[in-house]
Amino acid sequence: MESWVPLLDIFLNSPCPETEASRWFHHSFDASSTPTITTNSFLSLLSKPSEAIVIDSSSPSHTSTPHSKRVMWIQTLPNAVQFRILSFLALEHSRFCARDLTKLARNMLSGADELDFWVKKAAHQVLDTMSESNYEWVSCLNLDSDEERVENEFESLPNWLKDEAINANDLLL
The missing domain is CATH 1.20.870 (Son of sevenless (SoS) protein; Chain S, domain 1)
Structure with missing residues (x-):
């Protein structure tokens, strides 16, 4: 003591x-x-x-x-x-x-x-x-690919605008 x-x-x-x-x-x-x-x-x-x-x-x-x-x-x-x-x-x-x-x-x-x-x-x-957590369960969710897919969707044109761009001979803004 x-x-x-x-x-x-x-x-x-x-x-x-x-x-x-x-x-x-x-x-x-x-x-x-x-x-x-x-x-x-x-x-x-x-x-x-x-x-x-x-x-x-x-x-x-x-x-x-x-x-x-x-x-x-x-x-x-x-x-x-x-x-x-x-x-x-x-x-x-x-x-x-x-x-x-x-x-x-x-x-x-x-x-x-x-x-x-x-x-x-x-x-x-x-x-x-x-409490130790190894966060292995997070790696199986494959979050990176979902993020990339959402980012690609955000940067891409909507389908209706793509169709207009194909049909139009002029440039679209």
């Missing part, structure tokens, strides 16, 4: 956390870096189960009783920090295991009712960046 304190400080205090966190990751994974700092260990920290005390805000304060709930460690952080971390993960998704990132985002969205709007958007962004 101590090795991640500088990164978490960036997410808490930086005006541009994605860029600074990317720089921190780049410098931390040089040849001289310690083996305890890995992208996998960061995702493990974020998804680590934690006990959180939850107070139901929908019920009146005198009848609400706090209860403990098992959540991921990232969910114990303030919403703004969760958003910044997820934004960073979407930006630097190539550094992380696709399966683990997808799992983290899906687990975050599984409790979507309690999620902040921006946290939910960032989790969706992680999933969107992780």
Whole structure:
């Protein structure tokens, strides 16, 4: 956990956390870096189960009783920090295991009712960046030939005008 304190400080205090966190990751994974700092260990920290005390805000304060709930460690952080971390993960998704990132985002969205709007958007962004589409289905549509045909039709004369041009001995404009 101590090795991640500088990164978490960036997410808490930086005006541009994605860029600074990317720089921190780049410098931390040089040849001289310690083996305890890995992208996998960061995702493990974020998804680590934690006990959180939850107070139901929908019920009146005198009848609400706090209860403990098992959540991921990232969910114990303030919403703004969760958003910044997820934004960073979407930006630097190539550094992380696709399966683990997808799992983290899906687990975050599984409790979507309690999620902040921006946290939910960032989790969706992680999933969107992780979905790979090879667009092979587009190549089978043969769109180039249709475009050329439409262009040729546009530049050509209408049939009724072609017939007039053939029948007339004079030039047509």
